[in-house]
Amino acid sequence: MVLTDSSRHYKPGANSGDRLYYRPVEIDCWYPAASAEGNPMHYGEFLTLFQERANRFQDDTIYAGIAGQMAQYLCTGLEIKDTASLMNFATQSYRDASPVRRRFPLIVYMCSYNGMSYENTWLFEVLAKQGYIIASVTSVGRYPGNMTTDPADLKEQVADGLFTINMLRKIGTVDTARVGVIGYSWGGPAAFLLADSPYVKAVLSLDGSELHYYGQSADDDGDFDKLRPDLGRAAKSSFAYAYLESDGKQSQGPADSIYNVLTLFQGPKKYLRFPQASHEDLSCLRFLAASIRKTDLGALPNYPAFAISWFDNYLKDGSNMLPRDSSYPVVGRSKDATVIAGKILDGVDKTPLAYVNVGIPGKNVGTVTREDGGFTLQVDPQLANDSLAVSMAGYEKQVIPLRKMPTVIVLQRRSGGLSEAVVTASIRRSRILGNTTTSKLVSVGFPTRLLGSEMGVRMSLGKRARRLEKFHCHVSYTRVDSAIFRLNIFRLVNGKPENIMQRSILLSIGSTPGDYTVDLSGLSLVLSGDILVSLELLKTFSALPNTGAVFFSAAFFNSGTWRRQTSQAEWTKARGIGVGFNVEVR
Numbered sequence: 368m369v370l371t372d373s374s375r376h377y378k379p380g381a382n383s384g385d386r387l388y389y390r391p392v393e394i395d396c397w398y399p400a401a402s403a404e405g406n407p408m409h410y411g412e413f414l415t416l417f418q419e420r421a422n423r424f425q426d427d428t429i430y431a432g433i434a435g436q437m438a439q440y441l442c443t444g445l446e447i448k449d450t451a452s453l454m455n456f457a458t459q460s461y462r463d464a465s466p467v468r469r470r471f472p473l474i475v476y477m478c479s480y481n482g483m484s485y486e487n488t489w490l491f492e493v494l495a496k497q498g499y500i501i502a503s504v505t506s507v508g509r510y511p512g513n514m515t516t517d518p519a520d521l522k523e524q525v526a527d528g529l530f531t532i533n534m535l536r537k538i539g540t541v542d543t544a545r546v547g548v549i550g551y552s553w554g555g556p557a558a559f560l561l562a563d564s565p566y567v568k569a570v571l572s573l574d575g576s577e578l579h580y581y582g583q584s585a586d587d588d589g590d591f592d593k594l595r596p597d598l599g600r601a602a603k604s605s606f607a608y609a610y611l612e613s614d615g616k617q618s619q620g621p622a623d624s625i626y627n628v629l630t631l632f633q634g635p636k637k638y639l640r641f642p643q644a645s646h647e648d649l650s651c652l653r654f655l656a657a658s659i660r661k662t663d664l665g666a667l668p669n670y671p672a673f674a675i676s677w678f679d680n681y682l683k684d685g686s687n688m689l690p691r692d693s694s695y696p697v698v699g700r701s702k703d704a705t706v707i708a709g710k711i712l713d714g715v716d717k718t719p720l721a722y723v724n725v726g727i728p729g730k731n732v733g734t735v736t737r738e739d740g741g742f743t744l745q746v747d748p749q750l751a752n753d754s755l756a757v758s759m760a761g762y763e764k765q766v767i768p769l770r771k772m773p774t775v776i777v778l779q780r781r782s783g784g785l786s787e788a789v790v791t792a793s794i795r796r797s798r799i800l801g802n803t804t805t806s807k808l809v810s811v812g813f814p815t816r817l818l819g820s821e822m823g824v825r826m827s828l829g830k831r832a833r834r835l836e837k838f839h840c841h842v843s844y845t846r847v848d849s850a851i852f853r854l855n856i857f858r859l860v861n862g863k864p865e866n867i868m869q870r871s872i873l874l875s876i877g878s879t880p881g882d883y884t885v886d887l888s889g890l891s892l893v894l895s896g897d898i899l900v901s902l903e904l905l906k907t908f909s910a911l912p913n914t915g916a917v918f919f920s921a922a923f924f925n926s927g928t929w930r931r932q933t934s935q936a937e938w939t940k941a942r943g944i945g946v947g948f949n950v951e952v953r
Contacts (some may be wrong), residue, residue: 368394369423372530375523378426378510387510391424392527395484397501398540399471400464409463410655411454413485414438420505422583424512427576428807436922441943443927444647445656445756452659459492471500472545472682473535475528475913476605477561478506478648479552481514487551489651493671499678500541502531514553516576518597521557528561545682549674550575551650555678556594559608559628563601565925569681571674572610573649578696582623595626602631607681609637611670612696613644625696637677640693641668666936707772708743711736711757714779722853722871722905723759723778724819727769727937733934735905736821756935760855760868781869800826801900801949804922805841805882811946812918813904819934821855822919823901824927824948828894833952835892838885838900841920841947842876850876850907850917854885856892857899864899864929864938867892876917886947887950899929900948920947 370392378387395416409433420431437452447453474494479486484503508520528548529531536543547569555575560926562570571577577598579591610629629638647653648667657664679685711720719740726733727750736742738853744755751769758764762778801824813820842904854872857864874885907917921928921944926948931938 368396368534370394370530374530375526387424387426389525390527390530391507392530392548393420393505393507394531394534395503395505397460397495397503398468399495399498399500399920400461401407401467402465403461404464405461407457408460409454409781410456410458410485410488411438411486413483413943414454417483417485421509421512424507427509427511435606441652441655445652453655456655456659458488460488466540468540470540471498471540472547472678473532473541473543474499474501474547474549474591474678474682475531475558475561476501476503477524477528477550477554477557478503478517479554480506482506486650486652489654490549490674491673494674494678497675497679499547499682500535502535504528504531506557512766516553516587518533518590518594520555521594522560522597524554524557525560525673528557529564532564532566545646545845546677547571547682549573552576552646555610556598560597560601562606562608563604569607569678571677572608573648573670574611576615577628578610578612579626579627581625591626598626598628599631603633603680605634607635607677607885609673610639611649611668611673612638612640612693613646613649613668614640614642624698627695629695635681637689638692638695639673640696641796644668654696675773704866705746705748705751706743707746707755707769708741709772709774709776710740711742711776711778712740714762714777717777719870720759720762722776722851722873723757723762724931724934725755725757726819727753728756728935729937730764731932731936733819733936734817734936735903758866758935760866761870797951797953798833799839799949799951800828802922802945802947803949804920804945804947805843806920806922806947807843809921809944810843810918811921811944812916817905817933818906820930820932821901821903822928822930822946823855823857823899824945825859825897825899827897827928828952830895832893832895835887835890835894835950836953837887837951839949839951840883840902842880842883843920844880844916844918845876845878846916847876847907847909848878851905852876852902853905855901855903856894857901859897859899860896867894873905900950901929902948921945922947 371389372392375390377390381388414434414437421430421433438453442453483505504512506524508514508523514520535541541567546566548558548561548567549571551573555572556577558570559577581588581890596791630637648934649670653667676687680687711723713720721736721738723736725742734742754766754768756766757776761781763781854874854875855866856868858867929938929940929941
């Protein structure tokens with residue numbers, strides 16, 4: 368259903384004749400059909416819708432090939448051999464099949480961050496077979512349509528849901544006296560706020576962001592703080608509320624605190640946590656992968672079965688037995704954490720060293736030193752027997768037991784460097800290696816609270832020696848006045864990154880999105896084989912401390928993005944989506 372809400376303006380500055388003057392709303396509806404007509408829809412049709420909507424919700428850019436890129440991204444993450452098997456997968460949905468002519472309860476589905484119905488087609492088909500009409504509302508923020516965690520965008524999605532209910536009230540087969548809402552991921556808060564209306568009787572949140580773990584991202588924390596008053600008001604309503612949680616949130620790392628909306632909610636409620644389940648396990652993606660590979664679903668949470676029991680109880684006056692509640696989540700960080708402070712100096716002239724990497728190897732406990740060489744770290748008691756690694760380009764690395772930590776650490780300058788390279792005068796052809804995207808639609812960002820966090824891409828230079836000339840990246844969106852990053856280049860030895868930089872190369876990012884370049888020609892970096900090229904966050908400047916964000920353009924492709932959360936942490940690889948870093952080589 369392609370609709371327009373004429374009560375809301377959409378594109379700023381548009382005139383009344385512009386197609387984007389009023390708010391566009393698109394809804395995908397599943398319903399009980401009298402019979403299957405024609406051929407079933409293929410999953411690729413839903414991905415094609417995603418591409419079409421990227422163009423319909425804005426008119427500044429023409430996007431092409433997004434459906435194929437999304438298929439490649441999903442296949443990489445789900446370990447599906449080829450995109451054709453995903454695009455051609457036959458769903459159990461049929462386009463425009465004749466509906467059963469009687470009234471059914473309505474379930475409104477609020478999609479995740481920048482999501483739409485492709486993320487849970489399996490759930491919709493299961494519910495439709497059980498006598499429900501499902502209206503999936505595409506996740507769209509303010510113009511140009513991209514969702515953000517800013518509550519202003521979220522509230523537009525909530526208004527889209529309310530508009531959907533009011534429109535479907537006019538259809539005779541929809542029983543809007545019996546309305547439920549489902550929210551997945553960032554659609555969870557939207558579902559919770561939408562339920563604060565006279566229509567909704569029951570809500571099911573699939574790993575929704577309304578249960579918020581503080582301390583993972585300062586940017587998300589700041590946006591969530593703006594949302595808390597609205598969630599608190601909605602918690603006083605009388606609808607039934609169920610929350611299904613994956614293991615992902617609690618295993619990301621210790622939280623500073625938790626905003627648990629369940630403890631505030633005053634109506635009937637249910638909380639279930641699925642140990643070992645990932646966030647994606649509460650979408651249809653794992654089901655798709657298992658169906659295509661013809662393997663068993665294994666231990667995947669059967670959330671569609673719970674959804675049927677839950678909504679049958681509250682929308683059909685059923686009496687299904689529901690599982691017992693899991694234990695509510697609690698803060699994992701110890702209140703007895705030890706604060707370690709120190710100062711790092713140059714071994715020759717004893718001057719303070721700024722931006723030195725300090726951290727416990729592999730434990731996501733790390734930072735970089737300030738301009739005065741100082742640092743502080745919070746260390747939980749169970750790490751008391753670990754050691755602190757201290758390193759910086761051009762200096763010898765030190766590993767110091769925490770129990771023997773001095774207040775002043777002196778780093779010695781490193782002698783030697785890369786093997787000598789002989790450069791001839793003949794003309795050499797230049798090439799660009801890496802990811803050249805300047806996309807505004809797809810991006811990856813830094814957790815600005817965690818200094819020393821780092822991301823990069825792997826590049827293959829081949830067997831012949833190549834001279835690195837320039838580094839390029841594209842900033843798609845920024846919410847800081849400026850930020851300082853360090854460019855790091857690693858040689859991959861047995862799959863492990865080893866930093867080859869002899870001195871720190873800093874890149875300053877301003878408040879304006881665009882292209883940024885670092886000239887490497889004076890460094891005589893001549894390398895072969897595989898390398899990892901990364902940016903490391905050192906400092907941000909903003910009028911609102913700890914609320915900024917810097918996002919770099921990215922694209923769906925196989926090489927993926929390498930990340931580590933803090934200084935000295937283990938590298939992890941986000942498969943399928945690659946940050947837009949590239950290097951000009953000769």
